[in-house]
Amino acid sequence: EPEVTQTPSHQVTQMGQEVILRCVPISNHLYFYWYRQILGQKVEFLVSFYNNEISEKSEIFDDQFSVERPDGSNFTLKIRSTKLEDSAMYFCASSESSTATYEQYFGPGTRLTVT
Amino acid sequence: GQSLEQPSEVTAVEGAIVQINCTYQTSGFYGLSWYQQHDGGAPTFLSYNALDGLEETGRFSSFLSRSDSYGYLLLQELQMKDSASYFCAVRDSGAGSYQLTFGKGTKLSVIP
Numbered sequence: 223e224p225e226v227t228q229t230p231s232h233q234v235t236q237m238g239q240e241v242i243l244r245c246v247p248i249s250n251h252l253y254f255y256w257y258r259q260i261l262g263q264k265v266e267f268l269v270s271f272y273n274n275e276i277s278e279k280s281e282i283f284d285d286q287f288s289v290e291r292p293d294g295s296n297f298t299l300k301i302r303s304t305k306l307e308d309s310a311m312y313f314c315a316s317s318e319s320s321t322a323t324y325e326q327y328f329g330p331g332t333r334l335t336v337t
Numbered sequence: 338g339q340s341l342e343q344p345s346e347v348t349a350v351e352g353a354i355v356q357i358n359c360t361y362q363t364s365g366f367y368g369l370s371w372y373q374q375h376d377g378g379a380p381t382f383l384s385y386n387a388l389d390g391l392e393e394t395g396r397f398s399s400f401l402s403r404s405d406s407y408g409y410l411l412l413q414e415l416q417m418k419d420s421a422s423y424f425c426a427v428r429d430s431g432a433g434s435y436q437l438t439f440g441k442g443t444k445l446s447v448i449p
């Protein structure tokens with residue numbers, strides 16, 4: 223069964239450093255998302271991406287964040303200058319079509335720890 | 338904005354039935370989804386309701402009442418492996434809006 227993959231599974235970085243989180247969505251999916259989940263809290267939307275551009279973004283997704291689809295398979299989230307409060311689990315997700323965006327397939331996540 | 342309310346914790350006995358409620362207040366509404374998340378795992382899609390009524394998928398059913406801004410997830414014949422967090426999530430009806438807004442989750446503990 224096709225699945226969303228994410229690398230790395232765990233990233234430790236120092237405050238102020240840049241990190242890039244990588245995702246490979248399911249191959250025939252057209253809509254891509256990043257969410258984050260602070261330990262013990264709910265899943266929070268960051269950004270959605272379709273047709274090589276951002277569709278929408280939340281208040282969390284400020285100028286420190288950017289997304290990119292550098293080739294036909296990868297989807298990346300960059301945090302330019304990490305802060306302590308960026309420590310969280312980051313999930314990439316994808317969905318097949320605009321009518322099926324209620325059914326999103328999540329990757330296993332990248333646990334980001336900022337020290 | 339969107340807000341979703343669901344109980345924080347529920348405990349039920351193996352083999353029993355449990356219902357997890359979700360009420361929502363949204364500026365727009367397209368449908369209600371349910372996701373399961375085991376500790377340390379990723380959210381996994383369970384079901385979706387766009388119209389009023391009950392949707393059944395095996396041991397899991399989901400119900401929606403749009404007029405009451407209310408839905409629930411029903412888990413039957415509970416198994417130990419059903420111990421997980423369950424999130425309701427709404428999809429906004431705004432044009433070009435594909436994001437899901439999640440509730441805070443209900444931690445279900447299944448006991449022998």
